[in-house]
Amino acid sequence: MTMEATLEGVRERLYLKVKGQIVERIEQLRPGVLIPPERDLAVAYETSRTTVRKAVAELVTEGRLVRRQGSGTYVAEPKLAWPLSVSDFNGHAEAETEGLRTCTILLGTERIAAGEELADRLGMRPGAEILSMQLLRSVNDAPMALECVHVVGRRYCGLEAEIAASEFVYEVLRKRISDRVARAVETIETVPAAPSQAALLGTEIGTPMLLVTQHGHTAQGEPVEWVQTWYRGDRYSFVAHITKPQAHAGRHLMPT
Structure with missing residues (x-):
């Protein structure tokens, strides 16, 4: 040495x-x-x-x-163990059963023309209308996550007004959107906090964030939603319960 x-x-x-x-x-x-x-x-x-x-x-x-x-x-405050589920609006409800006070605030909505990537993810033609919603999510009165939900605009006429009239934003979104999700592909990666994200979440610019993207589908494979959520990396840890698949009954190895 x-x-x-x-x-x-x-x-x-x-x-x-x-x-x-x-x-x-x-x-x-x-x-x-x-x-x-x-x-x-x-x-x-x-x-x-x-x-x-x-x-x-x-x-x-x-x-x-x-x-x-x-x-x-x-x-720092202790990290929150956040359950992974096929829709994070369901995870939001599960957190409340643990005694956590959760709140979702609608920051804004816009209807935009779909670019090629979003059109492909939502099974649309480029240029079709997409409803995009920006949400601020808090736990125990502390801002924790920023979320951007993209859905096919023509399927959700009047959704903006329904959300604005309700005190329980995530309940409306769960009933109107996420209850249709039967399966999803989810990815998690780390990204630095942008200035706008840092300001809304009360953290420093460049602080590590957890970017979770979820692509939800119906049981028949129809795209439902494309969701991007930026979580404060200093306050969250994600928990997944994994079960080992069982071998198919009656399946045996046969000598050749």
């Missing part, structure tokens, strides 16, 4: 030790408490500010800490 590799190993062990010490500290603090500045932590743990900065940055990425521009670094 070279001297350079040995030094790198020492630095890595020191960094992990400091990170562990910071984790022990924040586990004893309430969410929302301001932690000491990096220079004070470096003195307390007898290490460099570079090591502390790396540990704090990683804890921010993991959602244990949250930075507020011009204010400091705080202990």
